[in-house]
Amino acid sequence: MTKAKPTRSPAVRKRIPLTRERIEIEALALIDEEGIDAFSTRKLGARLECEAMSIYHYFPSKAHILDALVDRVLGSMPIPDKNLSPAQRLRAFVHSWRVFALRHPRFYQWITLHRGNSATGIRFLNEILSCFYDAGLPPEQATRGFLILGYYMTGALLDESSGYANGPSSLSPLPDEVLERDYPQLALVGRMATAEHFGEVFERGFAALLREFKLE
Numbered sequence: 001m002t003k004a005k006p007t008r009s010p011a012v013r014k015r016i017p018l019t020r021e022r023i024e025i026e027a028l029a030l031i032d033e034e035g036i037d038a039f040s041t042r043k044l045g046a047r048l049e050c051e052a053m054s055i056y057h058y059f060p061s062k063a064h065i066l067d068a069l070v071d072r073v074l075g076s077m078p079i080p081d082k083n084l085s086p087a088q089r090l091r092a093f094v095h096s097w098r099v100f101a102l103r104h105p106r107f108y109q110w111i112t113l114h115r116g117n118s119a120t121g122i123r124f125l126n127e128i129l130s131c132f133y134d135a136g137l138p139p140e141q142a143t144r145g146f147l148i149l150g151y152y153m154t155g156a157l158l159d160e161s162s163g164y165a166n167g168p169s170s171l172s173p174l175p176d177e178v179l180e181r182d183y184p185q186l187a188l189v190g191r192m193a194t195a196e197h198f199g200e201v202f203e204r205g206f207a208a209l210l211r212e213f214k215l216e
Contacts, residue, residue, distance in 0.1 A: 024068055
């Protein structure tokens, strides 16, 4: 009589421990995929293979998760060496922020309107503001430069990362051939507002800002 082979029990997959860092990483990945409006602790729990209540052990609410993501992003931004010139430090900040915006466009849409007033956010913003003061600008000029930089970065990177061309449109847009015939200058703007030109336009705009405040 042939001896029956012992049956193997199905392999049990080892569950990855739940941690604050893992929750934050997966939350950002979920927002990257589906956007802020679709983000929920229920969906995040499904992604983490846990109940939403398990997440609440680390973060009391969805708002606390988003707060943690803001601190995670701002806290991870490299701080330029103080030995660099103010213009070089500003350029480093701007480039790091642009990389983040293009890598996480859906979260950027949300964080750009966040006040950044946590301890981590305030430290980050103060590092940028200090560049204007370290350049020798008086308080009013330094403040104005800081605000203008914020306006420029917000608009430029929302356009580049989210795509003005993909935004809401008229139900009856002017046909391209009419635009080309009657408004050729605006038609040229449209042709240049594309990914292949974004980098150059961004750099020229930032350079103009530096020149305005005599930082370069």
